[in-house]
Amino acid sequence: MSDKKKQADKEAMKILRQQRKQSIDRVRGAIKSQNKDIKSIKDALKDGGKTVPEITAATKMPSSRVMVFVATLKKYGMVAEGPKDGDYFKYELIDA
């Protein structure tokens, strides 16, 4: 790719970002809060596996939101399902 084309693409991207500013700002806000939630869940798991109610207690997040993130972290290989504790499964951090 020529430098000229690269430059043109950069310009076009700039314009596109301008046009989509509102939605980009919204998404950036969502990324921020999502990253914060993921971090606090991961922090809660640092000292060992926990169930969703235990994570909820530790993070003060709504339990259904904890569940969604735990399921997602599991899907992307950051958390694994551990042993069962009563009616609940414990979730453990996978060393990255």
Added chain:
Amino acid sequence: MSSNKKESTSEPRVGVYICHCGGNISDHVDVEQVAENIRKIPGVVVSHTNTFMCSDPGQELIQEDIKSGKINRVVVASCAPSLHELTFRNAIKRADMNPYLYDHANIREQDSWVHHGDPATAKATTLVAAAVAKTKRLEPLDPIRVDARNHVIVIGGGMAGLRAALDLSSRGIAVSLIEKSPFLGGQAANLDKLVPTEASAGDLIKQLAQAAVEDPNIQISTCSQIVGFEGYVGNFKVTVQTHPPDADTRRQIIRGITSDKSQVGKMIPFVGYFPSAVPTSEQTRIIDTGVIVFATGFKTYTPRQGEFGFGDFPEVITLPMFIRHMAQAAANDKHLSFNGKKIRRVAMIHCVGSRQIPGIHEADENDYMNEYCSRTCCSATLRAAMEIRENFPKTQVLDFYRDIRTYGRGQEDYYDRASESNVLFFRYEPEDSPLVEKNSSGDFPLKISVKDTLTFGEEIEADVDLIILSVGMEPNPITGLVDMMKLPVGSDRFLQEVHPKLRPVELANTGILLAGTCQAPMDISETCNAAQAAAVKASALLGKGYVELDPFVAGVDLAACSGTGACVDVCPVDAVKLKPVKINGEEVERAEVNPAICTGCGVCVAECPHNAIDVKGWTLKQYEDMVDAIVAA
């Protein structure tokens, strides 16, 4: 001869692909362990697992390994080969490899669904190892291509048969329609108005039957039966016998017909469409055909003597009997009448001869039980109930049901309208079915009592003048055809398709298709859909002008054959013949196989004293290697 082929000189490089089946297999079999075990077998160059081998990414896995030259043999370990053998053969073919250099290990039906834990994993390993052993001995094969006749025999002249015949003819396929009675229209002739359109069944029969009669491409034979059958897809030979109806049948079937000829081309209510004068002499002929469509339909259940009073009391009749009565009843009275008597209250009982439960219902004299739902009776019953209420407002209707199954488009409306027009509903449990008794006092002939769950188990008793039994469907008795053509029949006695979703209108017998209620209870819409689905399959099958058969047929090793004829004697389908050949200038006889007729059963292989005959793709040597692999595992 085959040992000199190029393919067998190149070292077999086997690729093994093990399916999780989304947990169906991997929940019970440690598929990774199996892959690991198999990897150690000499000749296995790759051993992969995938969540769904049959999915596109799964198939691509195999194709990439073939295309890159890594492998030249394939083993897939997954579900039963009847489900997906063809899927994988096609995938291999698309990767430009001979599709018969592949074997299939069934580790689902034969393993994960019946075993668990370590034994399941061990068995999977054994099954796959055996398949690998066989695969190493496989040689490329080509399907047997035979010309197909552009002709279909449709058995049964009811709605399904007529619909299929017309569709096939429109696609340029010649059709012979074989009907055992003198009439067309089948059981639909016993219906009057249809749910939900209120169309007249007779009109619809006439519409289809007339079109079929006028179609030069459709040859209709009434009073005809199939008495002989041989051949294979594309080239069946079917013997059809036509005979004049006997005097009894004539009297019984041709109700109200004074002269045959004057009725030709007419729809006779509750009898059928009369396409042509009945034959006067017996005639037998052989029809060559490419495909056979079964449209042999159903018969209504006949209640046992005493079942809800049937046969004991003349006031207990079946729904078809009642529908015919209603069609002829004059609607000029406030009361329905039956047999000259005023009907003040009528009871209708659902699920008679349907949804039978072992331990609650009695089996018939052949020990059969109709455990299935007949699907059409709820709507038909409610339609009849509505008709009574609308035409004879003084006749009360009581409806005794288990579940109301007005599932179809426009059917729920009948249920609503029946409730609105004051049909009284009572719900019973099968173990507390309604009891019908003679009324010793009062002026009603019968009384019916039931434990009604709608009123929380209250015992209800009512005096009635008439009881109508909503009888279910049973497949027409076609055991002669079933035995002759060796057709699969389900535990419900209906013909059994290969798979309800993958191959819903096909029987395991290639080239024999299913249309309508010979397969399961259906209403006319569903029957016509099924018939059209069968017709489209037949059209696709015959469209190319040829059919391809699996190459798993017997082949003779002429070097070993000494012409004993043992194979000829045992062949159940006459596929092997002795042919004169010249060997070293000497005229001798040697066995020759007609691959189109051979079914690959292998009886000849067992019989040959010189091991001179073998089934391709399933050779003795392949079996030996499989057994060795199983023993070694």
Added chain:
Amino acid sequence: MSRELHFDTLVVGGGIAGLQTALDLADQNYQVAVIEKDATIGGKMIRLSKVFPTLDCASCITTPKMAASAHHENITLFTYCNLKSLDRDSPESVTATVTQKPRYVDPDKCIGCRQCEYGCPVYVPDEEQGNFNLRKAVHIPFSNAIPQIAVLDMENCSLCGKCARVCPTDAIDYFEQPEDFIIHAKTAVLATGFELTPIDQKPEYNGGKVQNLITSMEMERLLAPHGPYMRVIRPSDGKEPDSIAYVQCAGSRDKTLNVPYCSRVCCMYAIKQAMLLSGALPLADITIYYMDIRAFGKGYEQFYQNAKAMGIEFVKGKIAKIEQADNQYVSLRYEAQEDGGRVVEREHDLVVLSLGMVPGWTPQGVCQVSCDTDRFIKSSMPQIAPTVTDMEGVFVAGVAAGPKDIVDTIAEAGAAAMEASKYMTALGKQKAA
């Protein structure tokens, strides 16, 4: 100028009905175009766990048909496309305007490696998993999707450029625009399927907004092999449920929702799910609250009786009220028919609404085919040729013509293919004459 393409038949909808129709036509050597609104073919069926009454996994039956369609030399698939208009110009020709929605990924370059997905920093509720977990803004819809091509969800994209940087084939294109193209064909088959009955207007069910009250399709995902949790647990807190209930006819046979008809499949899928649940959670109590059990197909009644024998509890009674109870339980109120008719309240860990079917698409403003009072496409000859519509040479298959199960849908797809091929044979004859 828009791209113009020619086919024998245009099939609208790439679910099981559309695919079966396409296969049955293609096997007769007709050239078929299939347009599908989603980024993958497979329709509702590929999203199911297992299917009744054989309990085959849905994937085992659907993926081969999807793959067969994708590889058939006579079938061309157009995914992520909307039908803008469909008109008949003459007995020989229908013309469709189709909008290719932007994937922001070049389908010719994408190799399905998922590097973009792993790189993307935005997590979005995954509608393919009942929103029980999150996906990325750029993603492949699911593991057995066809085609295996990523799609970028621009609404949730921050245009950070990460995916474009990691893509090994330079397939990401943020500037893609919707593009119309024209399909000319002789016939069309509408196989536009269904959506679940919306129940947000149902105050008795709290509009569905009760924790651990889920839809039947969501339960399919919980039971599916690639489900959001890979097991059945409560979405609110991950508890393994001890008691699960089904509310039948939730959104069917209900005039208040303008769905007076029976949706035909809910009894059977509830029984199927109950069976799968009792396999997955042997200790759980499973209850089905129903009005009538409609197990009418081949082998269905036997399936129902087996479920009863397995210990699944069937309770006759229409659920009058659904509310949140303590500890995220769901409370159901009903009149117990078998218990003297008294009003009973019972709590369950997890409650499934057996939702019905409403049309997935309306022809209004797109093509001149009529609908019936139930809003599904109307058949002109419902008994003897159910797939024929009032638009010449345009046929209908599957749930587009009213609720039906997969078995009946596949039969009807074959019937629609038959009608379309008959129509084209007749055209050919006219031409020859």
